[in-house]
Amino acid sequence: MGTTLRPGLDLEQELAAAGFATVCGVDEVGRGPLCGPVVAAAVILPSGGVVPSSLIGVNDSKLLSPQQRETFARAIRKDALAVGVGLADPEEIDRINIRRAALLAMSRAIANLQPFSISPDFILVDGRDLPEASPYPGRAVVKGDQKSASIAAASIIAKTHRDAIMEQLAIQFPGYGWERNAGYPTAEHLRALETLGVTVVHRRTFRPVARILEGV
Numbered sequence: 001m002g003t004t005l006r007p008g009l010d011l012e013q014e015l016a017a018a019g020f021a022t023v024c025g026v027d028e029v030g031r032g033p034l035c036g037p038v039v040a041a042a043v044i045l046p047s048g049g050v051v052p053s054s055l056i057g058v059n060d061s062k063l064l065s066p067q068q069r070e071t072f073a074r075a076i077r078k079d080a081l082a083v084g085v086g087l088a089d090p091e092e093i094d095r096i097n098i099r100r101a102a103l104l105a106m107s108r109a110i111a112n113l114q115p116f117s118i119s120p121d122f123i124l125v126d127g128r129d130l131p132e133a134s135p136y137p138g139r140a141v142v143k144g145d146q147k148s149a150s151i152a153a154a155s156i157i158a159k160t161h162r163d164a165i166m167e168q169l170a171i172q173f174p175g176y177g178w179e180r181n182a183g184y185p186t187a188e189h190l191r192a193l194e195t196l197g198v199t200v201v202h203r204r205t206f207r208p209v210a211r212i213l214e215g216v
Contacts, residue, residue, distance in 0.1 A: 006059055007145065007152045013049045015122050021047060022081075024120035025150025026109060026131070026138075028102045029061070029158045033183030034193070034209055035176075035202040036166055038093060040105035041157035042084040042113055043076060043150055044120060051149050052079045058152050060145035061159035073160040076153045084113035085161050094205045099129070107131040109154075126151045173199050 012023045028040035046052060054075035061069055077083055086108025088101035096104070110123065110131065123138035125131065126145050130138045144151040163182055170178035175196050177188040185208055193202075193212055202209045 006057060007147050007149045009045070009049050009051060009149050011124055011139075011141065011148045012045070012047075012150055015124075016047060016049070020122035020137075022118065022121045023047075023150060024082075024110065024113070024123045024136075025126075025144075025148055025152070025154040026106050026123050027126040027145055027151050027155040027158055028105055028109075029155065030162050030183075031098050031102055032185075033166075033203075034185050034189065034206050035090065035178070035183040035199065036169060037087040037089050037162070038098065038102050038105050039158045039162040039165070040086045040102065040109040041154040041161065042082075042086075042106070042109040042120075042123070043080050043153040043157060044082040044113065044118060045080055045150050045153060054079050055149065055153065058149055058156065060143075060152055061155040063146075064156070066163075069156050069160050072153070072156050076157055080153065082113040082115060082118040083157060084109045084111070085157065086110070086112055090201055090203045093203050097205075098203075100132070103129060103131045107134060109158075110134065110136070124148050124151055126155065169201055173201070 015023050024042050024044045026042045030038040086105045088105040093101040120136050123136050125140050128140050130140050145155040166178045166182045176192040181189050
């Protein structure tokens, strides 16, 4: 059997050797759901080329269990040099499209890095696009959350933050199962859309929602 590879700090070390001492990983979650915000996170891990012991095993949030994500999220907030979260709400998603809204959330996450005294020299972003008008040089890395520990950490913060939001929305809007499906178009969610209708936190430009609004 093959060995499971875990994201490390090779990219960060490569950038450090090029003079970029403070590298920030950035990732987002929530492009696919029919409701709720898209959420991004930015994380700066300690420099030195070694993943902190509390974060050994950190990985793409999709490859971790909910319990593992929560455990790592607490460790990241404790041991990272800086953490930031940014959102784009359903109205923004409908107005500017999901791709641009995700990039906007990334920009907000970087701007929200705390403590504010720490700012990145370079950003590593999961995917193919860099946030628009970013003041920092950066690199887009396809499947970056499986290659960079900084990006993986950002994916975990973004995922746990969004899941918490959806659990709260599930209390406000019962019946859609958001505490289980996080707003994704599961059979349960689609049935609830048909019977309960569209809420104020649904994304009106997404096809299943738009079809109900149009009475199709």
